[in-house]
Amino acid sequence: MSAISELSSITRRKGKATAAEKKANGRDNKAAYIFLLPWLVGLVAITIGPMIMSLYLSFTDYNLLQPPEWVGLDNFTRMLSDARLHNSLGVTFTYVFVGVPLQLAVALLIALVLDKGLRGLPFYRSVFYLPSLLGGSVAVAILWKQIFGTTGLVNQVLAMFGIQGPGWISDPSTALGSIILLHVWTFGAPMIIFLAGLRQIPHMYYEAARVDGATTLQQFWRITLPMLSPIIFFNLVLQIIGSFQSFTQAFIVSGGNGGPSDSTMFFTLYLYQKGFGQFDMGYASAMAWVLLVIIGVFTAINFIASKYWVFYDD
Amino acid sequence: MTTKLETLPTPDKKSGGAGKPTNHRKPRESRGTLAFSRAQRGKSLMKHGILILAGGLMIYPLLWMVVSSLRPNELIFREPGLWLNSLEMSNYTSGWSALTHPFGHYMINSAIVVIGSILGNLISCSMAAYAFARLQFTAKKLLFGIMLLTIMLPFHVVIVPQYILFSQIGWVNTFWPLIVPKLLATEAFFVFLMVQFIRGIPRELDEAARIDGAGHPRIFLRVILPLMVPALATTTIFTFIWTWNDFFGALIYLTDPDMFTVPVALRAFVDSQSATSWGSLFAMSIVSLLPVFLVFLFGQRFLIKGIATTGIK
Numbered sequence: 238m239s240a241i242s243e244l245s246s247i248t249r250r251k252g253k254a255t256a257a258e259k260k261a262n263g264r265d266n267k268a269a270y271i272f273l274l275p276w277l278v279g280l281v282a283i284t285i286g287p288m289i290m291s292l293y294l295s296f297t298d299y300n301l302l303q304p305p306e307w308v309g310l311d312n313f314t315r316m317l318s319d320a321r322l323h324n325s326l327g328v329t330f331t332y333v334f335v336g337v338p339l340q341l342a343v344a345l346l347i348a349l350v351l352d353k354g355l356r357g358l359p360f361y362r363s364v365f366y367l368p369s370l371l372g373g374s375v376a377v378a379i380l381w382k383q384i385f386g387t388t389g390l391v392n393q394v395l396a397m398f399g400i401q402g403p404g405w406i407s408d409p410s411t412a413l414g415s416i417i418l419l420h421v422w423t424f425g426a427p428m429i430i431f432l433a434g435l436r437q438i439p440h441m442y443y444e445a446a447r448v449d450g451a452t453t454l455q456q457f458w459r460i461t462l463p464m465l466s467p468i469i470f471f472n473l474v475l476q477i478i479g480s481f482q483s484f485t486q487a488f489i490v491s492g493g494n495g496g497p498s499d500s501t502m503f504f505t506l507y508l509y510q511k512g513f514g515q516f517d518m519g520y521a522s523a524m525a526w527v528l529l530v531i532i533g534v535f536t537a538i539n540f541i542a543s544k545y546w547v548f549y550d551d
Numbered sequence: 552m553t554t555k556l557e558t559l560p561t562p563d564k565k566s567g568g569a570g571k572p573t574n575h576r577k578p579r580e581s582r583g584t585l586a587f588s589r590a591q592r593g594k595s596l597m598k599h600g601i602l603i604l605a606g607g608l609m610i611y612p613l614l615w616m617v618v619s620s621l622r623p624n625e626l627i628f629r630e631p632g633l634w635l636n637s638l639e640m641s642n643y644t645s646g647w648s649a650l651t652h653p654f655g656h657y658m659i660n661s662a663i664v665v666i667g668s669i670l671g672n673l674i675s676c677s678m679a680a681y682a683f684a685r686l687q688f689t690a691k692k693l694l695f696g697i698m699l700l701t702i703m704l705p706f707h708v709v710i711v712p713q714y715i716l717f718s719q720i721g722w723v724n725t726f727w728p729l730i731v732p733k734l735l736a737t738e739a740f741f742v743f744l745m746v747q748f749i750r751g752i753p754r755e756l757d758e759a760a761r762i763d764g765a766g767h768p769r770i771f772l773r774v775i776l777p778l779m780v781p782a783l784a785t786t787t788i789f790t791f792i793w794t795w796n797d798f799f800g801a802l803i804y805l806t807d808p809d810m811f812t813v814p815v816a817l818r819a820f821v822d823s824q825s826a827t828s829w830g831s832l833f834a835m836s837i838v839s840l841l842p843v844f845l846v847f848l849f850g851q852r853f854l855i856k857g858i859a860t861t862g863i864k
Contacts, residue, residue, distance in 0.1 A: 272679065272682035279675070279736050365605075365609060371844075376837070381612075475703075485799065489798075492822070522712075524707075528707055
């Protein structure tokens with residue numbers, strides 16, 4: 238089971254410990270907590286502690302040098318009138334809600350083509366998977382910066398057809414698009430998950446459909462998509478959560494400033510500038526909590542919406 | 552089988568067991584000997600055509616970067632092709648020594664962080680996974696749920712206080728902030744991966760060991776760990792790639808050029824470069840990608856399995 242289906246099954250079975258589990262409770266406590274010790278220390282010191290601390294800091298003015306000063310909701314009201322922050326939200330939403338569906342559509346499309354018992358499948362799979370391992374690196378971001386530059390690879394190819402391309406990453410109207418393209422380029426990981434999911438659809442469903450005279454398209458809509466919907470849901474949730482936190486590509490491609498004219502100023506990039514550029518740690522913490530709430534809301538919406546379109550076989 | 556194959560374009564793939572892609576060899580071989588209708592052969596050719604085109608498009612930028620790094624610098628701006636007239640190694644030699652330290656220095660720094668992170672993840676995550684998969688204890692469900700939630704927790708929510716914490720201990724510009732969290736199993740993704748794996752190991756093996764008088768430490772070390780080598784391999788490979796590529800953490804904690812890891816060194820290179828040094832920048836980018844590529848080449852099997860098993864039920 239994936240982490241997500243596991244989580245929802247925990248909440249469903251809440252409070253219904255079986256008799257065997259009750260009997261066993263407490264038996265291994267000492268051993269268990271010894272095994273869990275590193276993780277528990279990490280949870281308290283590296284995760285939950287800092288979370289509480291950052292919630293506190295979000296209500297303060299703090300620059301690392303003077304002690305934090307309580308300012309109530311100031312940071313949050315400042316956000317309401319911070320035009321650059323609103324812009325960064327817009328950039329991030331565009332990136333997430335254009336990039337993720339596009340990437341998943343390509344991943345699904347290629348997985349469908351690959352799944353049909355093709356010769357050379359492992360080779361193709363490797364070729365398509367490789368970019369998703371390299372895509373998060375600074376090196377590929379550097380490559381992207383060149384490719385979509387004024388005299389970059391894309392424009393060199395266009396020039397062969399007599400087209401004078403724009404400076405993709407120096408033009409505010411196309412800069413974000415080239416970073417979205419980089420995200421789409423890394424479709425390999427969700428593609429692998431789709432491939433594994435496609436293999437689990439029982440073949441007899443298709444046979445039965447064919448006997449009844451269903452066309453390929455009908456089979457896709459009536460069998461493949463519903464059977465694959467839990468996997469699509471899983472990919473969607475993970476990719477949305479991950480994309481909201483995207484940072485490296487925008488940082489490198491824009492040279493760290495989110496330019497041109499803030500067109501690639503991701504929320505995370507703005508957070509970094511506030512926190513680690515201007516050491517406005519209170520504001521940065523407040524931004525981090527806003528990010529957490531945004532991600533939480535969209536994940537919750539995803540889970541609620543999933544009741545209407547995700548089909549569980551069991 | 553023959554008639555089926557002739558009427559159905561997609562007969563073989565689904566019938567084989569789930570998650571065992573290598574099992575499909577047989578039907579695929581026999582397929583070649585069967586008479587295909589012309590339409591089907593055309594369809595298959597078209598499919599290969601599409602895939603080769605798409606795959607080529609995907610990989611082309613990478614190949615072009617490799618080729619460009621072996622060209623005189625000015626050609627990078629006017630040669631979109633892949634052919635090489637001569638091998639120019641000067642980009643590599645000049646790139647290697649373009650920063651305050653030779654590039655190898657940053658690679659060693661990265662290697663230290665990577666090795667520390669791998670050891671940390673292997674030890675701490677496998678211990679936690681054993682407890683979650685095999686032991687009964689108070690608040691197990693709650694803790695397991697929290698563990699799953701932390702997989703999805705955005706790093707940014709904790710980064711400011713973490714930075715304050717580590718800077719107060721005096722760990723800024725050391726590798727500790729990048730390694731210690733991994734010693735404490737904060738990459739919960741791997742705990743989950745290992746829990747999944749341990750659940751697949753027959754419990755009878757633990758019980759046999761217990762009857763022989765083994766306690767939990769011994770069962771863990773002698774029974775479970777040796778059997779979960781594939782999960783440990785997956786963890787090692789993913790940790791390697793993610794840590795090697797990690798930019799954000801290094802950007803925040805490592806500001807002294809002595810301590811730079813490869814990604815921040817590359818970033819410093821981009822910032823310092825004049826328009827004429829793209830060749831050496833490309834060369835060092837290739838050098839930085841090479842370890843990841845090698846790991847991908849030899850560890851692909853574990854990578855693909857790791858993704859597929861944590862991604863689906």
